[in-house]
Amino acid sequence: MKRFAVIVFLASMLCFPTGHALAHFGMVIPDQHIINQEKKDTHLTLSFSHPFENIGMDLAQPKKFTVTVNGKTTDLLSTLQPVSFMEHKGWQSSFRFTRPGIYQFVMEPTPYWEPAEDLSIIHYTKTIIPAFGDDEGWDIPIGLPTEIVPLLRPFGNYVGNSFSGQVLLKGKPVAGAEVEIEFYNKANKLRSKSDYHVTQVVKADDNGIFNFTCPLAGWWGFAALNEADYTLKNPEGMDKDVELGAVLWIYLDELPEARK
Numbered sequence: 001m002k003r004f005a006v007i008v009f010l011a012s013m014l015c016f017p018t019g020h021a022l023a024h025f026g027m028v029i030p031d032q033h034i035i036n037q038e039k040k041d042t043h044l045t046l047s048f049s050h051p052f053e054n055i056g057m058d059l060a061q062p063k064k065f066t067v068t069v070n071g072k073t074t075d076l077l078s079t080l081q082p083v084s085f086m087e088h089k090g091w092q093s094s095f096r097f098t099r100p101g102i103y104q105f106v107m108e109p110t111p112y113w114e115p116a117e118d119l120s121i122i123h124y125t126k127t128i129i130p131a132f133g134d135d136e137g138w139d140i141p142i143g144l145p146t147e148i149v150p151l152l153r154p155f156g157n158y159v160g161n162s163f164s165g166q167v168l169l170k171g172k173p174v175a176g177a178e179v180e181i182e183f184y185n186k187a188n189k190l191r192s193k194s195d196y197h198v199t200q201v202v203k204a205d206d207n208g209i210f211n212f213t214c215p216l217a218g219w220w221g222f223a224a225l226n227e228a229d230y231t232l233k234n235p236e237g238m239d240k241d242v243e244l245g246a247v248l249w250i251y252l253d254e255l256p257e258a259r260k
């Protein structure tokens with residue numbers, strides 16, 4: 001992990017006085033991960049954060065925020081309100097579910113210039129919420145420039161289930177894609193065993209398919225990072241590389257309790 005070591009070194013020099021590790025994730029986190037008659041709406045919080053360490057970063061107004069259900073995409077950008085998340089700028093929306101369906105929420109952020117990595121970052125971030133018992137369509141790609149398509153149905157899972165997904169870039173599988181994985185350590189209750197444990201890493205096979213067994217109940221983020229085939233200007237007007245992230249968040253429930 002030469003590149004990682006170099007980046008951490010540079011970051012500790014230049015950018016982050018606290019020396020935090022570098023896995024930032026686009027986040028789209030709803031209050032409710034399953035919608036039913038008792039829970040018909042949810043807030044969704046959008047951010048760009050270090051989910052395990054609870055270190056926030058400012059998220060500029062996203063470029064797009066949409067929901068796709070039954071093949072129809074609706075623009076939700078105008079519903080976003082600024083909110084503070086991990087002591088930084090985030091955005092919040094509230095959404096009312098009216099019909100059964102598999103709701104795929106997608107945030108496309110404004111490119112984020114990261115001096116420590118000398119590139120711009122765009123994390124296409126997706127969270128899939130089932131409503132009123134429907135379970136068809138969770139495996140349909142949205143058609144994003146890059147995305148993770150779940151192969152495990154991304155809801156109704158218990159902690160300890162293995163997640164499986166396919167990394168797509170321009171609609172094609174990415175052989176050997178590297179996927180960073182992080183647990184959303186809500187309220188910072190957990191302490192990591194070492195810096196290595198904060199972000200876990202798995203590689204995809206020749207078809208861009210990866211597997212990971214999630215050992216804690218809660219939200220897990222998967223981020224497959226690839227280099228774009230274009231550049232963007234940095235704040236000084238120089239052309240710089242662009243990191244495209246395909247990010248997917250899934251929720252794993254606690255194990256069921258015994259009947260009393």
Ligand SMILES: [Cu+2]
Nearest residue numbers: 022023024057
């Ligand atoms: Cu960061």
